[in-house]
Amino acid sequence: MESPKIILTGGGTAGHVSLNQAIIPPLKEKGYDVHYIGSKDGIEKNLIRDSFPGLPYHEIQSGKLRRYFSMKNFTDPFKVGAGVLQAYKQIKKLKPALIFSKGGFVSVPVILAGRMAGVPVVIHESDVTPGLANKLAMPFADHVFTVFPETVPHVKKASATCSGPVIRPELFDGSKKEGLRLAGLSGKRPVLLVMGGSQGSAVLNEAVRSGLPQLLRSMDVIHLCGKGHLDRTLDGTEGYAQFEYVTGGLKDLLKAADGVVSRAGSNSIFEFLALRLPMLLIPLSAEKSRGDQILNARLFAKSGFAEVLEEENVTRETFLDAVGSMTENAQRMILSMEKAEPPKTPEEMAALILKCSKGE
Numbered sequence: 001m002e003s004p005k006i007i008l009t010g011g012g013t014a015g016h017v018s019l020n021q022a023i024i025p026p027l028k029e030k031g032y033d034v035h036y037i038g039s040k041d042g043i044e045k046n047l048i049r050d051s052f053p054g055l056p057y058h059e060i061q062s063g064k065l066r067r068y069f070s071m072k073n074f075t076d077p078f079k080v081g082a083g084v085l086q087a088y089k090q091i092k093k094l095k096p097a098l099i100f101s102k103g104g105f106v107s108v109p110v111i112l113a114g115r116m117a118g119v120p121v122v123i124h125e126s127d128v129t130p131g132l133a134n135k136l137a138m139p140f141a142d143h144v145f146t147v148f149p150e151t152v153p154h155v156k157k158a159s160a161t162c163s164g165p166v167i168r169p170e171l172f173d174g175s176k177k178e179g180l181r182l183a184g185l186s187g188k189r190p191v192l193l194v195m196g197g198s199q200g201s202a203v204l205n206e207a208v209r210s211g212l213p214q215l216l217r218s219m220d221v222i223h224l225c226g227k228g229h230l231d232r233t234l235d236g237t238e239g240y241a242q243f244e245y246v247t248g249g250l251k252d253l254l255k256a257a258d259g260v261v262s263r264a265g266s267n268s269i270f271e272f273l274a275l276r277l278p279m280l281l282i283p284l285s286a287e288k289s290r291g292d293q294i295l296n297a298r299l300f301a302k303s304g305f306a307e308v309l310e311e312e313n314v315t316r317e318t319f320l321d322a323v324g325s326m327t328e329n330a331q332r333m334i335l336s337m338e339k340a341e342p343p344k345t346p347e348e349m350a351a352l353i354l355k356c357s358k359g360e
């Protein structure tokens, strides 16, 4: 008998792919033939191909849906239309038992096409308030899972439950020794890891670089600065290691870290929580986004897992003070983290998703 099929979609940023990466192995173990629908040049293509060589990846066109003016706003709806047709063709051919979407613009045509083809659609929302793509797609979904319980009332026209986060299992297998080796650090001083989300962050990069001489007096710094943002003039600086974007070695660098400074993307902050890493969060400002990271960060601060510095208040001085305060309160944050609900395992999440599939 032919294996049942499942289509995963989601992309645009690493956060929109991470859960899909985690649930592919348990879905395959349960006998599902997993297919991915993503865009031609989105980050999801390489992330999926690198971690799961041979997994069928179907490219569709996708347009960005913007809240601001751009000439592309006139052409992108046509791309979304073309994407719907391409996705519909694939869905009709594959006849999946379920479509699971992690969000991002590429998921919108897939969900519309899935609905047209009568296939159950499940969405996962990582932020407190749904992103634009998920918001548009939710009325066409059968069920929505959320990470934060506070998100459930934001879901309209679909049933919703809070599943909590899922963490890629390999992140728990880090080696401190390997992390220090990768970063060329001695391990004799506390290590601060700075991470600006999947695309890096100019604000964080500037803050850490301007405060580097002061930071390096008492700690070593590992800096994940995003593609194209290395500062070659800092090469060879004792106690400072910079990387553009790390894949395999991330678990080791995280294990080597005693605390993190980060954007407040949902996936990263739940990873830090699961790894009991004290955090200083600098959320993306409401001017540059819908303010989702501000809400994520505030809820983490309220639970005692993080301290927050708003982007508009970042100067060299406030940044250094905030790092100092986070270091002083690190033990208290770790104690609060011990009380947090454990994340779902990928197996548990896969089972939850499959409950929504045809025939269940």
Ligand SMILES: CC(=O)N[C@H]1[C@@H](OP(=O)(O)OP(=O)(O)OC[C@H]2O[C@@H](n3ccc(=O)[nH]c3=O)[C@H](O)[C@@H]2O)O[C@H](CO)[C@@H](O)[C@@H]1O
Binding pocket: 013, 014, 015, 016, 018, 126, 127, 131, 195, 197, 198, 199, 224, 244, 245, 246, 247, 250, 264, 265, 266, 267, 268, 269, 271, 284, 292, 293, 296
């Ligand atoms: C600018 C933007 O739109 N940001 C959104 C995007 O975040 P974005 O995808 O940038 O950030 P997330 O924190 O959600 O995820 C980043 C992921 O990249 C991984 N990572 C990061 C750096 C690195 O070198 N290697 C690596 O593997 C992290 O471990 C994490 O799993 O989606 C999130 C989840 O919907 C939202 O909360 C964010 O507001």
